Amino acid sequence: MPRPSPGRTVGGVSAAAARPGVLWFRRDLRLHDHPALVAAAAGGPVLPLFVLDPLLWGPSGDVRRAWLVRSLEHLDASLGGRLVVRHGDPVEVVPRVAAELEAAAVHVTADAGVYGRHRDAAVEAALAAAPGAVPFVRSSTPYAVAPGTLKNGSGSPFQVFSPFQRAWLREGWPAPAPRPRTRWVESVASEGLPPAPDLGGVELPEPGERAALRRWEAFREELLPAYAGARDRPDKPGTSALSVHLKYGEVHPRTLLAGLADVPGEGAERFRSELCWRDFYADVLWNRPDSAWHPLKPEAEVPSDTGHLADERYAAWAEGRTGFPIVDAGMRQLLREGWVHNRVRMVVASFLVKDLHLPWQRGARHFLHHLRDGDPASNNQGWQWVAGTGTDAAPYFRVFNPVTQGKEHDPQGDYVRRYVPELRGVAGKAVHEPWLLPGGVPEGYPERIVDHAAERQEALARYARLRG
Ligand SMILES: Cc1cc2nc3c(=O)[nH]c(=O)nc-3n(C[C@H](O)[C@H](O)[C@H](O)COP(=O)(O)OP(=O)(O)OC[C@H]3O[C@@H](n4cnc5c(N)ncnc54)[C@H](O)[C@@H]3O)c2cc1C
Incomplete structure (x- = not known):
C-alpha cells in the first residue's frame, strides 16, 4: 500500500492518519466541478481509477471507443500519469482495488442509467460484504x-x-464545485488503455x-x-x-x-x-427504465413493416441512399462525423418511422452505434418523441416532409452539398428536389425509394386504425 508522506494535510484531514479513498471515474472524465472528487479528497489521498467494463466496451461503436480512449488519455495527462486502469467486471475489480489499497471508501458520481444503476447496486453490495465493509459514496449525478x-x-x-x-x-x-487540493495515490499498477480503434475517414474533434x-x-x-x-x-x-x-x-x-x-x-x-x-x-x-427499448405509450405504437423490402429500405436509409437529399446528407454525416445536427436527427428519424414504416428501435440502435454522443436517455427518448410513443402530447400526425424541411432549414442547400457529392453540381435550394432538374436526377444519385405523399397517408392510416 502506498504511504502518504507524514504531516501533509489534505482537505483538513491529516494525510498521515487518513486512509486513501478510490475515485472511480465513469461518466465524469474531468477534474473541475467534480463533487465526488471533492468528497474523496476531503477524506485523504485519492486513487483515480477507471474500469474498462467489457459489458460497456463490447457493444460500443468504434467512434465512442475511440472517444473514450482519447478522453481517458487526456484525463491521465491531467493526473500526471496516475490514472489506474483495470479491465473486467466492476463488481469484482472495484472491491479488489479497494482491498489492495485498504481504501476507506469508494467515491463515484451516481449513475442514472439503467445498466449503471444495477451495476452500482451490485458493486455497493460487494464492497459492503468485503472485509472492512468499504462504503460506496455517491456524490452528484x-x-x-x-x-x-x-x-x-x-x-x-x-x-x-x-x-x-x-x-x-x-x-x-x-x-x-470548487476544485480541491488533492493528494493522488502514486505507484499503483495499471493495466493500461487499449489502443483507440482506427476510424478510417471519421473525423472527431478533440476530446x-x-x-x-x-x-x-x-x-x-x-x-x-x-x-x-x-x-x-x-x-x-x-x-x-x-x-x-x-x-x-x-x-x-x-x-x-x-x-x-x-x-x-x-x-x-x-x-x-x-x-x-x-x-x-x-x-x-x-x-421508466423499460422505456429504453419499449414504448412509453404502447397504445401509440403502430405496426411496422418486416421482411425483405423492409430490410432493403432500412439499408438505404442507414447508408444515405434514399433519394431524399436532406435524409441522405444526415445519414452520411452520421457515418462521417459520428454526429448529426438535431433538426436533421428529427427529419431522418421521422423518415425511418413514418415514410419507411420501420420500428424506432431499429433506428435508435443504429444511432447509438455510430453517434459519438450516443446516449440511451437522450437518444431513445428522442426516437420515441419522433415515433409518437414518447413524451409528446399529440405527435402521431406530425410527419416531417423531407423536402420542405430541407428548404426551410438548409435554404441554400449547402448542408446537402457538403455530404452528398453527387449533388454538388446543383446550385441553391433546387438540390432538395433533384428529380425536378431539367436533366433529371444527377448521375450516381439514387431515385427516391418511396413516394413521400403516399407514405404519409399510409402512416396516418395506420395511426387512425390504431386509434380505433
Ligand atoms: C432521434 C434523436 C436522437 C438523439 N440522440 C441523442 C444522443 O444520443 N445523445 C445526445 O446527447 N443527444 C441526442 N439527441 C438530442 C440532440 O439532437 C443532441 O443533443 C444535439 O444535436 C447535440 O448537438 P449540440 O451539442 O450542438 O446541441 P446544442 O443545440 O448546443 O444543445 C446543447 C445541449 O443540450 C442538450 N440537448 C439539446 N437538444 C436536446 C434534446 N432534444 N434532447 C436531449 N438533450 C438535448 C445536449 O446535451 C446538447 O449538447 C437526439 C435527438 C433526436 C431527435
Whole structure:
C-alpha cells in the first residue's frame, strides 16, 4: 500500500492518519466541478481509477471507443500519469482495488442509467460484504438536477416537458464545485488503455476536459447570442457541439448553467432549455427504465413493416441512399462525423418511422452505434418523441416532409452539398428536389425509394386504425 508522506494535510484531514479513498471515474472524465472528487479528497489521498467494463466496451461503436480512449488519455495527462486502469467486471475489480489499497471508501458520481444503476447496486453490495465493509459514496449525478427527484403536485414523475422545466427552473441546481487540493495515490499498477480503434475517414474533434471548456467558451462568446435562431440551421455552425463532452462528463451542465447566469437574452434562455431536455429525458428513463427499448405509450405504437423490402429500405436509409437529399446528407454525416445536427436527427428519424414504416428501435440502435454522443436517455427518448410513443402530447400526425424541411432549414442547400457529392453540381435550394432538374436526377444519385405523399397517408392510416 502506498504511504502518504507524514504531516501533509489534505482537505483538513491529516494525510498521515487518513486512509486513501478510490475515485472511480465513469461518466465524469474531468477534474473541475467534480463533487465526488471533492468528497474523496476531503477524506485523504485519492486513487483515480477507471474500469474498462467489457459489458460497456463490447457493444460500443468504434467512434465512442475511440472517444473514450482519447478522453481517458487526456484525463491521465491531467493526473500526471496516475490514472489506474483495470479491465473486467466492476463488481469484482472495484472491491479488489479497494482491498489492495485498504481504501476507506469508494467515491463515484451516481449513475442514472439503467445498466449503471444495477451495476452500482451490485458493486455497493460487494464492497459492503468485503472485509472492512468499504462504503460506496455517491456524490452528484451527470445532470443539473438528479434524475428521479422532481415530482409534480401529486407526487408523481413528470410526463411532459413544460411542467418539468418549470419545476426544474424553480428548484434550481447547485453551484459548480470548487476544485480541491488533492493528494493522488502514486505507484499503483495499471493495466493500461487499449489502443483507440482506427476510424478510417471519421473525423472527431478533440476530446477531453480542456477541449470541452475551450469549446464552451468559444460557443458562449461567438454563437450563444444568436443561438435561438441559428440552432435550427444544419448548414451553419450555430449549436454548441457539446453533447459528446456532456456525455463523457468532460464538462458538467452545472458549469454551463453557471456560465449562463449573467448572460441575458433569448440565446441563453434557449440553451438552458436544451440542457433541461437532457435532464428531462434522464428523468423519464429513471422513472421508466423499460422505456429504453419499449414504448412509453404502447397504445401509440403502430405496426411496422418486416421482411425483405423492409430490410432493403432500412439499408438505404442507414447508408444515405434514399433519394431524399436532406435524409441522405444526415445519414452520411452520421457515418462521417459520428454526429448529426438535431433538426436533421428529427427529419431522418421521422423518415425511418413514418415514410419507411420501420420500428424506432431499429433506428435508435443504429444511432447509438455510430453517434459519438450516443446516449440511451437522450437518444431513445428522442426516437420515441419522433415515433409518437414518447413524451409528446399529440405527435402521431406530425410527419416531417423531407423536402420542405430541407428548404426551410438548409435554404441554400449547402448542408446537402457538403455530404452528398453527387449533388454538388446543383446550385441553391433546387438540390432538395433533384428529380425536378431539367436533366433529371444527377448521375450516381439514387431515385427516391418511396413516394413521400403516399407514405404519409399510409402512416396516418395506420395511426387512425390504431386509434380505433
Ligand atoms: C432521434 C434523436 C436522437 C438523439 N440522440 C441523442 C444522443 O444520443 N445523445 C445526445 O446527447 N443527444 C441526442 N439527441 C438530442 C440532440 O439532437 C443532441 O443533443 C444535439 O444535436 C447535440 O448537438 P449540440 O451539442 O450542438 O446541441 P446544442 O443545440 O448546443 O444543445 C446543447 C445541449 O443540450 C442538450 N440537448 C439539446 N437538444 C436536446 C434534446 N432534444 N434532447 C436531449 N438533450 C438535448 C445536449 O446535451 C446538447 O449538447 C437526439 C435527438 C433526436 C431527435
